Amino acid sequence: MLLTYGAFAFIVLILFYLLGKEAEGGFEEEHKLREYLNVLKNRNVLILSIIAFVGVGYSPHTLHGLNRFLKSMDWMWKQPG
Amino acid sequence: MSSYRWVVLGVYILAGIVSQVMWITFSPILPIVEEIYGVGDAEVGLLSAVFPIVFIVLALPVGYYVDRRGFRRAVLIGSAFFAVFGLLRAFATTFEALLVFQTLTAVGQPFIFNSISKLVKSWFPIEEAGLATGLGSISLFIGTIVGPDC
Numbered sequence: 001m002l003l004t005y006g007a008f009a010f011i012v013l014i015l016f017y018l019l020g021k022e023a024e025g026g027f028e029e030e031h032k033l034r035e036y037l038n039v040l041k042n043r044n045v046l047i048l049s050i051i052a053f054v055g056v057g058y059s060p061h062t063l064h065g066l067n068r069f070l071k072s073m074d075w076m077w078k079q080p081g
Numbered sequence: 082m083s084s085y086r087w088v089v090l091g092v093y094i095l096a097g098i099v100s101q102v103m104w105i106t107f108s109p110i111l112p113i114v115e116e117i118y119g120v121g122d123a124e125v126g127l128l129s130a131v132f133p134i135v136f137i138v139l140a141l142p143v144g145y146y147v148d149r150r151g152f153r154r155a156v157l158i159g160s161a162f163f164a165v166f167g168l169l170r171a172f173a174t175t176f177e178a179l180l181v182f183q184t185l186t187a188v189g190q191p192f193i194f195n196s197i198s199k200l201v202k203s204w205f206p207i208e209e210a211g212l213a214t215g216l217g218s219i220s221l222f223i224g225t226i227v228g229p230d231c
Contacts, residue, residue: 001110005102006168012095013160019092021085022153023203045141052137067126070108 086204090213093193093200094220096156099163100193101224103186104132106170118176128183135187136194143191152196152203159192194221 107114107128114125147155166185173179197217205213 002106002171003168005099005106006164006171009099009103009160009163009167012092012099013157013164016092016096016156016160019088020153020156021089022151023083023086023089045145049138049141052141067123067130070126070129071122 082206083204086213089200089204090216093152093156093197093217094223096160096163096193097197097217097220098224098227099160099167100190101221102227103163103167104129104190105225107183114179118179120176124176124180127180131180131184132187132190135184136191139188139191140195144195147192147195147199152199155192155196155199159189159196162186162189162192 107125111122111125114128115121118125143155163186166182166189170179170182170186173182197214201210201213201217
């Protein structure tokens, strides 16, 4: 199953590479990767990401809540019909 | 306005489906994963929980990236994460390796989610923006539905 999913993902990657184009004039690639790295200097983005990571990513309550939610979904899928 | 926009949206929808399929992969086979790797409910639950956690952490920087580099590069990066690490999951011999590959697979999701508005804005006229966004978003739920049944 995992191999099938991986193969499907590869096919979609190739399809998007071949067919997924930017619109003409819709996006001008004027930004270099170096400019993107400036995001690390953007204090607001950095602080919000740290808060999200510490507050949500590491919270045992969040993990516990997510686990319960996922298990409830699992239970629903196992129901007959 | 080029009719090619529907092709672009179509391949985006496929990427969206893959995104959700990768997330939901383990939910129907949790007991099997527990048995194979000898782990408990909490550990195996992490395989699905890492997706929303990684998304929350990466949503803002990736959104910034999409603004700077366009949706094509973003979706390609996201799809590459799905393809490479999604496939590597099949070869994980330990639970720790599986969790690492699943976490790296999850990195692809914000690249897909955050790209829809950029795609719609650059390809579709304003009067079709709602329809295009709806079609793009619906792919996420199609993936969630078909994932466990594959």
